[in-house]
Amino acid sequence: MVLKERSIIIKIKVKACSKEEKIEKKGEEILMWVKAKPENNKANQEVVRILEKVFGKKVRILKGLKSRKKLVLIENIGEEEIGKILEKL
DSSP, rough: EEEEETTEEEEEEESSSSSSSSEEETTEEEEOOOOSOSTTTTTHHHHHHHHHHSSSOOEEEOOOOSEEEEEEOSOOOOHHHHHHHHHHH
């Protein structure tokens, strides 16, 4: 997790074509399962939609658009606020 002007960059690992959508935190790594296939940017769109719902903030994928491992920017969120949300995962 990296702080950047009231925004945070997190690393996630995505598993596409799953039977269910879910998010888990294992140590420092965040794992996500999405139902969408990794074609035509559909899985990435689903990742953004789910994370925006979980964090209630604007989310952008900074790196990893064609990879399972992604760097995601969550805007206008503090370290304490994101910590509380991640504890619930």
